[in-house]
Amino acid sequence: MSQSTTNKVDQRLHDAIASSVRPPNPNALSSSLTFSSRALLRIKHVPEQLFDVTMFPIIFLLMFTYLFGGAIAGSTTEYLQFLLPGILVMTVSQITMYTGVDLNNDIRKGVFDRFRTLPIWLPSALVGALLVDAVRYLMASTIMVLLGLLLGFRPEGGFIGVLSALGLILIFCFSLSWIWTTLGIIMRSEKSLMMVSMMVLFPLTFVSNVFVDPETLPNLLQGFVDINPISLLVTAVRGCMYGTVTTAEVGWVLLASAIFLVIFAPLTMYLYRNKK
Template structure:
């Protein structure tokens, strides 16, 4: 913008015309109400448009995962597995899960800031499938999860990660991660609606995410942990997800762990999706 810019309004003053306005105020047949899927994908398109207009938000899903991967690989690699290359074979699926699951919290932060703006009032007065605005928002976030996972995979491959399951194993692992993250995001939509400020959403997210991701089998083999901690790690859904993804990427899919992950995902959507919608309708 330069100082000489003149808004078009200043050049040609707008005068509402009865004819043109009356022409657009038609009372003809209205289009049919869109399907739940169509409404959700439309909201997903909105999320993509927002990324297009505010590309800085992609920093969270690229720089942050790269730093996490590099930092922990070089910090722990030598001590825990003898070499960073050895450690990566164990560690990469785990850090991918950690980074992406941590990124899910931006769903709550984003919703919290978004819903304060007038545009959500308009969405909520539209006769569309009620969860569409939130589902669409998470569809947009799924793209970010895929981007983050892909970034980490590329960094891993450069550093020497060699998945036995090949290309299909990697894609399968990322797919399972995305399904779980989609389900996990509903926790944050609930907090995003429930808590008052962006800051408190961040605070609660950290409180949940740090224990959940660190007290798991992401960084080390739980066998050296005290019994009570092993018990927690055992039931932590993140551990099941990590084991499942490791197995898929190694080319030896562990069906039991995959099943547990899918059950956990379904439960998350059922519980937190319901709570979210209850808050959304009441707000």
């Protein structure tokens, strides 16, 4: 580098430091995308984080199809047609907890306090992480659908039906993630957060219409399954994939998603601002 070029760089650096004009604050979109990039970099350097959206879906689908398909439906192929939409919802729903886990880790490491001192749109740290999690949900869903097609799954709703089903799953799981961000701020450790999330998710996913027709369950359990948000989502996803979905089925999923978002998003932001 020549002397004149060096002098110009030094002069620009001096002008930037000496200037009394502050650079404009980033807008909400810019800061959210910056935090999304941070989450993507973390995945790049620790690719094992993708194990839950790559290997788990494959293991779950193969295990439940070939271990229980013959016993429940008499045919693994027939059971796959019933099971795949449900196991897809179950798998993606269970990985929503990692949004809260990552936030809890940031709080314990002190990164959380640094973010709150930055001149940015405050929710951007959370929104950026949730956007990357939506990409993770889409990856898990895509892997499940492709594997299902290889195993013999044939969605009668066609490509549009599958896309509609994936869209409902992404909306629902994005809203569900706000529950775990709330708990991620409240809980004192990552282990306690995962324990609580499993205590919530396991009953919701296993006492539902994921694996069996609710008509085969006792009356008391049928009542729970009918109002279970996971069951509502599974019903709508099955309807989309088989071309039989109704407006009411989609409406119930959107209503449940809106309830999660309206309650837990403001609660998360309140706790985020007032965390000590």
